[in-house]
Amino acid sequence: MNPEQKRTIPPSPSKIKGYITAILFIILIWGSSVKTESSIGEFIVGFPNIMDLLGQMFPPNWGYFNNITDAMLETIRMAVIGTTFGAILSIPVTLFSASNLVQNAWIFYPVRFILNLIRTIPDLLLAAIFVAIFGLGSLPGILSLTVFSIGIIAKLTYEAIESIDQGPLEAMTAVGANKIQLIVFGVIPQVLAYFISYILYTFEINVRAAAVLGLVGAGGIGLFYNKTLGFLEYDKASSIILYTLVVVLFIDFISTKLREKLI
Amino acid sequence: MSETTRIIPKPKKNKIGLWFIYSALLLIYIWAFSGMGLPEIKQTAGQISKAIFSGIFHPDWNYISEPGGEDLLHGLLDTLAIAILGTFISAFLCIPFAFWSAANMSKGRAIPSFGKFALSFIRTFPELVMAIMFIKAVGPGSFAGVLALGLHSIGMLGKLFSEEIENMDSGPTEALIATGANRIQTLWFAIIPQVIPGFLSYTLYRFEINVRSATILGVIGAGGIGTPLIFALTSRDWNRVGIILIGIIVMVTMIDLISGYLRKKFI
Amino acid sequence: MIEFIDVSKTYPNGFQGLKKINLKIEKGEFVVIVGLSGAGKSTLLRSINKLNEITDGEILIDGISITDATGADLRRIRRDIGMIFQNFNLVKRSTVLRNVLSGRVGYHSTWRTIFGLFPKEDENLAFDALERVNILDKAYTRADQLSGGQQQRVSIARALAQEAKIILADEPVASLDPLTTKQVMDDLQRINQELGITTIVNLHHVELAKEYATRIIGMRAGEVVFDGPAAKADDETFAEIYGQGIKESGLLGESVS
Structure with a gap:
């Protein structure tokens, strides 16, 4: 791009390793959430129950x-x-x-x-x-x-x-x-x-x-x-x-x- | 012949203090043992121990993989998934706690002390009790286990992370401030790169612990291999108990090896 | 131009780090501040970019008071002042390039820097800076794999990438061996001469001060006790700055390695 640039910039290292790690990691997390049937939706639905529970716990007996x-x-x-x-x-x-x-x-x-x-x-x-x-x-x-x-x-x-x-x-x-x-x-x-x-x-x-x-x-x-x-x-x-x-x-x-x- | 008896004065130790500790210990032990009474050992104890040992040596190999899917491999996989997801959640959620309780991240001592107390509180709240509460919220199953591990692990991970932040070199932060970076840029360029390896290593360490914890969540119905184990124990199916124990030991050992290898690479 | 007007610094424990300092440093000067440890060299240098706050007086950078500046104004002034530290203060686990680019963050919005979206010109600036200190080939190496001298040159490159008008160097060679000391000081001198960047260096080494400085400021117990061209600083002057022990200590002689 720059014609007057004569210096040799070292090539930037390959990022493939990083991408592969990231993809494997995402698969791992996604697979785990499928396996455990985890879903944020269910958590949000259940959240009032948790609040309710905490309400009942307070004050302690x-x-x-x-x-x-x-x-x-x-x-x-x-x-x-x-x-x-x-x-x-x-x-x-x-x-x-x-x-x-x-x-x-x-x-x-x-x-x-x-x-x-x-x-x-x-x-x-x-x-x-x-x-x-x-x-x-x-x-x-x-x-x-x-x-x-x-x-x-x-x-x-x-x-x-x-x-x-x-x-x-x-x-x-x-x-x-x-x-x-x-x-x-x-x-x-x-x-x-x-x-x-x-x-x-x-x-x-x-x-x-x-x-x-x-x-x-x-x-x-x-x-x-x-x-x-x-x-x-x-x-x-x-x-x-x-x-x-x-x-x-x-x-x-x-x-x-x-x-x-x-x- | 020298008749002079040389008296070298013994350095005086704090004898009273020592005696105080010894007598305190003695009292604790008297109290502890007298309170227990003699244990009654069931007649069948020897027989059952033998049965369990024979179960371990003659495990129910067929249980490893069964067509119905209710088998050892599925149970272990489920356990692993609970541990992975729980660790992942807590590693994210604990970061704000870690910065909150790191002494070098805020002026004054009140804020970090309060953060440390909050983490201590979470750590002490037993994960099984958390699991019972999450079961009430989202129903029995692995998801409740994930939430319990995710919440409970914040306590320990937050503490370890905050110590990592406290031990970091403040030089790069100073250098970034000197270049005119704002707080978020300083955090991103000077602090995060320094603490990430430690964070990853501690997360893996906690993952090793969570794999163990996930094996027992099933006892109260929060998923994983614990459920079939409890069934096998109560129905006295010792061969099945044997294969499940072997499965747990093999899985935990493998995870420890892999995680230990990865942790060495990070540091 | 940097102006100190009646600058004093009193620490919370009552210790007076700086006592009524009045100085003017012109653009393009190569100033070396000498003095014993604890004489206030570091405090003086670090008050220029407000890393240390002063308790009295005012410091003006090109006519603008940094003493009164806060928030975004303060960051804009700091952006123009590069700083080099004794312990390099690089992020050891990041690459050399990323360390140099971190000098550019003051120019961009927060989100842009966080996603690493530095413009092409910034990268070119970084490569230029690395080339100027002769470590371009190490651009993608992790900083902790470089020697001390190389790391210090990375931190000089960071200041250059910042397009700083002033470079402050706080004991830049104190952790280096004699050979790399010379390379780093030569780099600073070349940058000062070629780019006209005002350079202020703290040193405790008299020989180096005499060799590189255009102007020497001597400090003792928080006060400026000498201020003049390097040529005018003789053994008597240093004896005054360092106290009488200097002649026996060998700090003046060639025996210093």
């Missing part, structure tokens, strides 16, 4: 707080016990999955594989299975939280162990320490703070999880969602939600403060 305090305490207990068992059981799992402690790939890879399997199953699904085995109550809830906690704590901790400073370990090996001495004097001091911090973090997650486990019959305050929502008592349901919010935020606050002090 303050008196209902007394009825659910026991269940709330049970929820916290479940989280405490589940996290504790999970933390204890995750210790051996951790030690066997850290590649700098167990040099044998035949051990740490299978252990990690099982760990990954555990982490693919959501806590509520575990709870549903445990309810089928043990019946209704908080026991299946605790068990599912335990298994779930192992998945998180063991993974975070073995990654922490793998990133520790190797210097002290070499120094210990040089003075002739055996494996257990190595772990007690070389590894534990370096990762203990992280381990405790991960336990607290998992506890925060578990409190939230425990609050809904009751929906599948695994104990705690979640049972009351079924009761209240089943009877269309939305003001009570919103009391449960608010109560859970307050407890969760309070526990998060304390736990975060403790974690900040640890690390």
Whole structure:
């Protein structure tokens, strides 16, 4: 176009890759909305119902707080016990999955594989299975939280162990320490703070999880969602939600403060 | 022979503080365990566990694909579609929340603090309860699940996005202001290009979580593989439970692998 | 022409960054501001395009007060002032071309820039600018794949694409090695001479100041303590600007690398 232009402008890179990505993405979203029968129209039609529902939830039934305090305490207990068992059981799992402690790939890879399997199953699904085995109550809830906690704590901790400073370990090996001495004097001091911090973090997650486990019959305050929502008592349901919010935020606050002090 | 005993004073740790923590922990555990009582284990527990294990090892292969369409593949596909759409919706809806709660996007602290509280509130509102409420609004099915995931994920994604905005380099913003760009142009040319990779990566991370969440939405009737799983559990069809569990594990693992690969490419 | 009339800057904590500055900078000058860190060089430079607000006095750009300007008026004045930063301040993940084009956004409506609909002339301006700093071949490379010196040249190109009448450079070579420092300073000098763009550079390096400046302004504790042609600035002058420690510190000698 411009005759006096003598310089060589580099050719602009092809945009085909971008277009293909965009088209694939649109197909993915469109396909998903067809599959799930989602439509904005239906949402707009249903929207007054949502407003209506929110209207019924407000104001919350303050008196209902007394009825659910026991269940709330049970929820916290479940989280405490589940996290504790999970933390204890995750210790051996951790030690066997850290590649700098167990040099044998035949051990740490299978252990990690099982760990990954555990982490693919959501806590509520575990709870549903445990309810089928043990019946209704908080026991299946605790068990599912335990298994779930192992998945998180063991993974975070073995990654922490793998990133520790190797210097002290070499120094210990040089003075002739055996494996257990190595772990007690070389590894534990370096990762203990992280381990405790991960336990607290998992506890925060578990409190939230425990609050809904009751929906599948695994104990705690979640049972009351079924009761209240089943009877269309939305003001009570919103009391449960608010109560859970307050407890969760309070526990998060304390736990975060403790974690900040640890690390 | 030296008879002098050398006394090196131990550095005084805050012993009172430690003892306080230990006794607090002890009290918590006494309270927690005493409240639970001894669990009653059903007689059939062992039998059922065995049955479930045998179900996992002898899964109902025929269920993978059945002519009626009510099979494993359809259930998993439905679950995946719920997770994709829910994540997509929340990734869009959380952007205003993220800018609202990013401390470096507004003067003063009141506005971002309030935004952070709003996100915290959404995060704590359980997605299953949201799903129950959406079922009341749009009827049972996958759409209610999509809406529940879409709304619930805003809480976490909004928080992660706002942290990404807070960690960005303010230099390009300053450079754009210096060229005479207005606020929207600064946003588009200096801020968005910096935060997009982080946003995409967090969205994929949330997608991994949402795939897991979508598998259980069916428990309360919000679509996905959870519905047939609950049916199989209640009708004690352990072989079917087995194949569904295997299906979930395989799907989640594959999604994690793909998403992890993509996330590495973005950062 | 840039005029400072009784300009003062007091920070909220009471620290006086600038004290009653009066200056006139003519079109086409190559001014280097020297002084210790904290002497107020940066504050002075950044007050010219109002990145830092002053608390007293007035700054006029070609007779128009930027101190009073706000909104669209302020953006129009800023459009004519290019700025180069110590840390380049490029969008690292965007291409070089997009970074240079971002200098043009002040000329167009918001929606037009958002859809990337820059006119052909703008692209030509960007390519011209890149050619002038010898990195035209990198136009479609991502900015984070360039070396520090190349990135700084991209930011010079951004100022050129802006068709700036004034270029402000805040410690433009502080993060660069000696060789690229020379290239970047040469670029600035060439642009100043060929296009007549008023150039104001902050430096803490005396040798560079003497080599490139047509005029040197020395600052100390928020005040102008020297203002004159580069030729008139001798060791005594710098001793005054930097305090007595300068002779031992080696800042004056060739030993500085």
